[in-house]
Amino acid sequence: MSSQTHPPESKKQLYAAIWRWHFYAGIIFAPFIIMLSVTGAIYLFKPQIENWIYQDYYYIQAGKQKISPSMQLGAVKKAYPQAKITSYKPSFEPNRTAEVGIQNGKQSLTVFVNPYNGKIVGKLNNEDRLMDKIEKLHGELMAGTIGDRLVELAACWAFILLITGLYLWWPREKNSLFGTIIPRLTKGTRTFWRDLHAVPAFWLSLFIVILILTGLPWSGLMGDWISKVATATNTGYPEYAFAWGPKPQSQIPTKDVTKVPWAAEQLPVPNSSSGVKTLSVEQVIHIADTRKVHPGYNIHFPEGEKGVYTISVSPDRPEDQATLHIDQYSGKVLADLRFKDYGPLAKAISIGIALHEGHYFGLLNQLLGLFTCIGLIVIAGSGLIMWWKRRPQGKLGAPTAPKNFKMTKWVSMIIIILGILFPLVGVSLLIVLLLDFLIIKRIPTLQQWVG
Structure with missing residues (x-):
């Protein structure tokens, strides 16, 4: 007599519903996930790649x-x-x-x-830098705001795909390690691709979550939301970053002036006082060195009579980050923001960005990021192959929709929370629900093609 227990009908329907959503999201976003993983894997090694490509520009005889x-x-x-x-x-x-x-x-x-001699070694058009193009492709598909929203949507759905995938993977009626945490590579084509899709996702789940969550602060909507939360909760940059007291009159954020660490992007650029003679670059360097700014910093020159000198540096370790605004006439340091000044959220995000870019703990960080990106390519790619092999001729081959499925309170709550945390996900969920329930189910031919 078999002692095997079968799940109740409600759980079977929930499984079928989640599988169907997982399928739709996977078909739509797997290509984006593959593209983000490829460009991300390349960008991880930006220092090595640029040092090799531009070695004739970067290096000279001492x-x-x-x-x-x-x-x-x-x-x-x-x-x-x-x-x-x-x-x-x-x-x-x-x-x-x-x-x-x-x-x-x-x-x-x-x-x-x-x-040493003032000789010009070479020049680069900033728009022609290979890694900047890779960064734009990775961050916004080279399509501006629309591309940024698509990347953010894909990243958010990648998180949901991982959660729903782990639910589908979770062993219910078997105790074997094979097919659960060890892939079955010799059990036929279908099993091979299924295990190549599911098992690596389990092993890499923590790294994938970290990669996704540390990338979201750069996105348009989520990044802006996180920045507002940091400001509202005083967990971003502190007011005392302004050494001269009151907040500056200027409403220009520092990110609009020059490239700075994430925590300093929304730091308002102060105005310089009145004066006749501006500081020399040597005087600005002296201020930076006196204040022990980490080597490798960049000095952005004042824009207009009220502009300021901005010193910024984003080394491998966020603990060495610095952003300074200096009065172009008096040399007074109007703002000096360091990692130690960041609020808890800004510190966490700064460390997360360093992890995401692969330079927080050197080569090992890069290799872990590369391994995760390769894993994502395998997971998304095997999912597409698995669908392509099993789809019926002339049909999309979506899993059958459960009949008379009623969402439980906790499932509804999870969907609502995801919609709030990830606004674009909420909008896309609404669109898909409308398509599925109002259009697909009302057109027999379309319903038959979907499967």
Whole structure:
């Protein structure tokens, strides 16, 4: 006599409903997940890739005595007399060039200067940087706001796919390790692809969750929501970051001026006082060095009479991040924001971003990120292959919709919470529900094609 118990009909219907939702989401978002994983895997190794591609621009023979930063800027101005100098990154290693940002007509260029003799080593159009293109493809599909929303939607649904996938994977009527935590590679094609889809997802689930959640602060809607939460709860940048007291009159966020750490993106740019003579770049460097800003920082030059010098650096370890605003006339430090000043949420997000980009704990961080990206490609790819092999001829092959299915209170609550936490998911859920219940189920031909 068999002692095997069978799940009640309600659980079978819940399983069927979740499987159907998992299927729809997988078919739609698997291509996006694969693309994000490929571009993410490449971007993890940005330092190594750029050091190799631009080695002739980055590296020079170390000399004995560097010329002054003003002389370096003068060499650039001589080569580009019509250009406006916008930024300066001092050489931070004996064999590294200095980098000067200029606006030359409609082109934003980075000019690389030998700090020992002022010779221009080369220039790069900032729009032509390979890794910047990879970053735009990864973050917004090179499609601006629409692309950003699609990427955010795909990331949110990847999280839901993982949760629903783990529910479907969870062993119910078997105790075997094979097919649960060990893939069955010799049990036929269908079993092979099923296990290649499910088992790696279980092993990588924690890493996938971390990868998704640490990427969301960059997204448009979720990122803005997180930033507002940090501001409202005083867990972002503190008011005392402004060394001079009251908040500045300017409403321009620092991210609109130059690239800065996430926690400093919404830091308002203060205004400089009145004056006649602006600080020299040497004086700004002296302030940075006196305040022990981590080497590798970038100096953004003031924009207009009220503009300020902005010093920013985003090293591998977020604990070394710094963002300073300096009065261009008096040299007074108007704002000085460091990791120790961040609120709890800003600290957590800054560390999360470092983990996401693969530079928090060196090569091991990169390899773990790469392993997770490869795993996501295998999981999404095997899911698509599994569907392609099992789909009926001329049909989509969606799992059969459960009949007379009624959502329990906790399932309804989970859906509502997901819709609140991930606004785009809430909108997409509503659209899919309307399509499924108001259109697909009312058109027999379409219902038959869906399966």
